[in-house]
Amino acid sequence: MEEKIIAKLNEIFRDVFDDESISVTRETTADDVEDWDSLTHVTLIGEVEDAFSMRFMMKEVVSMKNVGEMIDIISARGKI
Amino acid sequence: METMSSLRKYAKESGEGFPRFRLGVIGDCATQHISTAIRGTGIKNGTDLLVFDADYNQILAQTADPHSELYEFNPDAVLVFNCTEKLYEEFQDTPVGQREGFAEKKLLQIEGVWKSISANCGAKILQTTFTEYDDRTCGNFGARLRSSFIFQMRKLNYLMCDHMNEDNVYPVDLQFISELYGTPEFRSTKNYAMAKIPFSTNLIPAIAEEVWAVISAMSGKVNKCLVLDLDNTMWGGVVGDVGFDGIEIGDLGVGHAFTAFQRWVLELKKRGIILTVCSKNFDDKAKEPFEKNPEMTAKLEDFALFIANWEHKGQNIANMQKRLNIGLDSMIFIDDSAFERGSVRDMLPDVKVPEMPPEPSDYIDYLRGQHLFETVAWSEEDAKRNDMYRAEADRAILSETFADYGDYLRGLAMRAVAKPFESFWYPRIAQLSQRSNQFNLRTVRYTEEEIKRIAESDDYLTVYFTLRDRFGDYGLISAVIMKKDGENLFVDTWIMSCRVLKRTMEEFIVNKMISVANENGFRTVTGQYLPTKKNGMVKDIYSKLGFEDCGDGIFTAGVDGFRYNESFISEE
Numbered sequence: 001m002e003e004k005i006i007a008k009l010n011e012i013f014r015d016v017f018d019d020e021s022i023s024v025t026r027e028t029t030a031d032d033v034e035d036w037d038s039l040t041h042v043t044l045i046g047e048v049e050d051a052f053s054m055r056f057m058m059k060e061v062v063s064m065k066n067v068g069e070m071i072d073i074i075s076a077r078g079k080i
Numbered sequence: 081m082e083t084m085s086s087l088r089k090y091a092k093e094s095g096e097g098f099p100r101f102r103l104g105v106i107g108d109c110a111t112q113h114i115s116t117a118i119r120g121t122g123i124k125n126g127t128d129l130l131v132f133d134a135d136y137n138q139i140l141a142q143t144a145d146p147h148s149e150l151y152e153f154n155p156d157a158v159l160v161f162n163c164t165e166k167l168y169e170e171f172q173d174t175p176v177g178q179r180e181g182f183a184e185k186k187l188l189q190i191e192g193v194w195k196s197i198s199a200n201c202g203a204k205i206l207q208t209t210f211t212e213y214d215d216r217t218c219g220n221f222g223a224r225l226r227s228s229f230i231f232q233m234r235k236l237n238y239l240m241c242d243h244m245n246e247d248n249v250y251p252v253d254l255q256f257i258s259e260l261y262g263t264p265e266f267r268s269t270k271n272y273a274m275a276k277i278p279f280s281t282n283l284i285p286a287i288a289e290e291v292w293a294v295i296s297a298m299s300g301k302v303n304k305c306l307v308l309d310l311d312n313t314m315w316g317g318v319v320g321d322v323g324f325d326g327i328e329i330g331d332l333g334v335g336h337a338f339t340a341f342q343r344w345v346l347e348l349k350k351r352g353i354i355l356t357v358c359s360k361n362f363d364d365k366a367k368e369p370f371e372k373n374p375e376m377t378a379k380l381e382d383f384a385l386f387i388a389n390w391e392h393k394g395q396n397i398a399n400m401q402k403r404l405n406i407g408l409d410s411m412i413f414i415d416d417s418a419f420e421r422g423s424v425r426d427m428l429p430d431v432k433v434p435e436m437p438p439e440p441s442d443y444i445d446y447l448r449g450q451h452l453f454e455t456v457a458w459s460e461e462d463a464k465r466n467d468m469y470r471a472e473a474d475r476a477i478l479s480e481t482f483a484d485y486g487d488y489l490r491g492l493a494m495r496a497v498a499k500p501f502e503s504f505w506y507p508r509i510a511q512l513s514q515r516s517n518q519f520n521l522r523t524v525r526y527t528e529e530e531i532k533r534i535a536e537s538d539d540y541l542t543v544y545f546t547l548r549d550r551f552g553d554y555g556l557i558s559a560v561i562m563k564k565d566g567e568n569l570f571v572d573t574w575i576m577s578c579r580v581l582k583r584t585m586e587e588f589i590v591n592k593m594i595s596v597a598n599e600n601g602f603r604t605v606t607g608q609y610l611p612t613k614k615n616g617m618v619k620d621i622y623s624k625l626g627f628e629d630c631g632d633g634i635f636t637a638g639v640d641g642f643r644y645n646e647s648f649i650s651e652e
Binding site for chain 2: 015016038039042047058061
């Protein structure tokens with residue numbers, strides 16, 4: 001299941017940051033991706049929310065440290 | 081609507097070879113995403129839209145300082161983006177005793193921004209309206225309580241839009257997006273809290289579309305004619321099968337939806353859109369409902385042209401275009417049949433062919449969201465436009481009966497008024513200046529405010545022209561602005577409606593230029609032709625009408641000994 005989430009996230013990341021070389025892992029952070037700032041973060045969150053038919057809480061959005069934490073929230077609440 | 085990610089890709093593309101437009105964006109919320117989406121929308125539509133996005137909350141700093149980055153950018157237009165969230169914060173900081181005057185105070189501030197922009201650059205100004213937000217601290221009663229936020233916010237929207245008339249500002253009505261998609265879809269308190277973006281990211285493209293729609297209309301790209309199918313578009317059912325009294329309209333079947341659509345289409349007519357019918361039918365069968373069914377709201381005389389036959393619809397629309405003398409790209413074709421829509425798209429790619437929803441009661445809401453009827457001016461003349469085009473069709477029939485064109489023109493008994501600009505006509509002259517693409521010698525666009533300034537200035541001589549004949553009144557159809565330059569008059573603007581081509585109106589106008597110059601003591605008149613993609617038809621007009629070609633698009637005529645052109649129009 002986690003593989004499925006990562007595959008889908010990879011697609012979203014490549015699209016949002018317009019970079020086909022991106023390959024996300026649980027350890028990926030904002031520092032690893034060019035253009036990942038507070039503004040693109042909002043776009044990213046919006047796209048992920050739509051893709052998995054779920055909503056993040058604001059405190060989750062601001063405290064998320066890496067993609068791994070994002071995956072955990074999606075596995076708990078998202079439609080995969 | 082495009083998605084945000086596709087607009088981001090467009091935004092990165094080069095706009096080389098496209099016409100360029102420079103837009104400055106200043107806002108009291110984070111506008112970077114919106115700016116990216118606006119650029120993407122521009123590129124998608126074939127314009128190299130260069131956007132300068134000021135940082136967050138820079139409205140005052142960027143507009144008050146004459147050397148700001150905004151002015152250095154030399155924008156064609158500036159978008160002032162105010163958001164309701166910020167407005168509400170300001171309201172909360174206002175002492176209760178001063179809240180009844182909150183809207184007026186904020187209006188002064190917003191107008192101050194407009195005035196700074198106008199004083200520091202020639203850019204057109206676009207201003208967002210406030211999307212409605214009620215904090216509900218007074219419940220329903222807040223709607224009438226003068227000191228509530230919702231009362232002040234609504235008042236501010238009203239006052240601001242009213243003042244746009246004097247300050248020549250163009251609204252970007254964000255409230256419409258809220259109405260069309262629903263406020264919960266449009267607003268995002270989370271995005272605002274996290275990144276000062278008050279909207280959900282998936283509706284940012286909708287904002288960009290509104291901004292683009294206003295910019296296009298400002299550049300003269302407006303739609304002029306609505307071509308309508310009949311069966312299952314204007315009424316339910318096929319008239320050829322069910323007869324004029326069996327079609328669904330009014331109280332019959334799902335008729336209400338079609339009646340509502342007819343009434344909406346007639347509103348478009350009142351605002352100046354030319355209506356025509358293009359139906360695959362026998363002519364008499366197609367006309368019968370209009371003549372005999374009392375439930376029909378639209379009447380035959382509401383249409384400038386009525387074509388019902390079994391030809392290809394694309395062919396019929398091409399014929400309409402020739403007879404109306406308007407651009408194909410200003411025509412919209414409405415048909416419930418996917419086949420007809422596809423065939424018209426194939427044959428005439430310039431004609432706008434919106435997809436129609438399968439449900440007739442959705443027609444209006446769908447079309448309202450398509451940005452088809454943008455305009456930047458309106459005058460009462462517009463309400464008469466359809467009738468003028470109808471009269472034009474009658475004239476075409478008369479011209480077929482005359483072998484000699486001169487006899488035909490004499491038979492029209494044309495009379496013109498030629499006078500200096502008067503305030504009554506400022507809106508119409510400004511509109512002509514904004515809309516004329518083909519018969520426009522220099523394509524300098526003037527707003528109503530600028531027309532007023534020119535008319536009242538001693539540096540110019542102006543003449544407007546109206547025309548009427550035995551079939552009807554064309555209204556104001558041409559305007560000439562001549563700038564004084566020593567003993568010479570320079571024709572800064574000559575615009576004319578293409579409706580009156582080949583009536584010897586051009587001859588009449590040139591004669592008038594010379595006689596006005598003569599009466600005011602000028603010795604020469606100089607004209608200029610600045611080529612654009614659309615004004616090729618007037619390339620040789622000055623030389624044909626007695627001016628001497630000086631090269632480089634400059635033409636001149638001496639007042640003494642000028643050979644006045646023959647015209648069949650008499651002056652009233």
